[in-house]
Amino acid sequence: MTVSKNPIAPERLLWEETIPGGGHWSGVLARGTSLRLVDLDGGANIAALFFNRDEKLERYNMPDTLKAQHTAHLTRGHVCYSDMGRVLCSITNDSLGWHDPLGMLSTAESCRKKYGERNYQEYRNDMIRSGRDGLLIELGKWGLGQRDLVAGVNFFSKVVADDSGRVQFVPNHSSAGAFVDLRFEMNVLVALSTAPHALDPNPRWEPKPVQLIAWRSDPPGEDDYCRNFRPENRRGFTNTERLFR
């Protein structure tokens, strides 16, 4: 599955933007819009947090997302649940089959240990900004902060657990052109960081860019794949649609 075989109709396009590697971004994706994340060079990681824009106390809930769908990975059909039993966004298309929902983030300290010191004075815009710090900056723009920094999703990354619970980062999981589509079922504040995954063993700071493409999408019908992916998701969509009646 490639981007070229899954084109977005030009008349539906809203905007596109590329976040450089190690960068951060935030914005609102309204109900009825979709966002494509494209790993341009391969090996990208993009940490994502989701909030209900209209009531930001309602936010993405990692445990509820995992246990409602009996999964420790995210792919097409899965949805991202808020703590209020509603669907913030649905994964409508995915070329990879696995995105990491365990929420780990690099921190200033973990980056210093792994990559060494790399400040602005010396490196200008190639300085190191950790995943945690990038997200804190974006949250700050919307009046949010550390209290709101919950476990999010690391798109394009794969972390597997063995039977004893030990987790391992799978290198070379995502190659150039990999993409994942998110359809927003609520008005959602999205915060993103393209810093490398906390468990990425690459000792060099080589963060990868991610392209964002937003478009106006069709509302999920009764036969929608994500709605019918699990009986839980049907109820999640019912809870969500009640909010907009």
Place this chain on the structure above:
Amino acid sequence: MSTFNLVESKLDPARAVYDFTLPAGEPWLHEIKKGQVIRILDLEGNQAVDTLFYNARRPIERYSAQDTLAAQGSIYLTTGSALMSNEGKVMLTIVADTCGRHDTLGGACAAESNSVRYALDKKHMHSCRDSFLIALARWGEPYGLTKRDIAANINFFMNVPVTPAGGLSFADGVSAPGKYVEMRAEMDVLALISNCPQLNNPCNAYNPTPVRLLIWD
């Protein structure tokens, strides 16, 4: 830490400075001083104990499941696990554990998530998040704690296996009557517990029961 690191405690319950039995479905908020040891004892077996920790002096520092996971490289908690804060500091260390596996991915049950997971009309059953919220309404104000501060918790005695293929389930418990877990506080912490009232899955063996909470200096 790997899983099932079974270590017994030498502490004598008769010498505990605090000894309280918390019925199922009840919340509990209590300060534990740096150096104190808290034991959670599963009196009747297979009881999930949903637990959050905050820095008692500066509660925006709180227990972080994802930082704990990143630091120990393993998803289950047992003896030796360092419970990390969202600021990368060790809040508590598990110093004894006769159960061997505790969950930190399953989160707390809530009215709203129950409506998704089981049926829309299960929304009105009692849940851990309700217990957390009533605890914060009663006792959270001096600490400035609100719903905003409720993040992914620990479920002591709960078994939520993750498979190499990326599956996750709520399985039968690995606990039994008399099993316990013990932690030493590495800073002054505030512990917020909901003794889980969930009746819809095997986390409590469909029969929520009391737990005993002991603290030693």
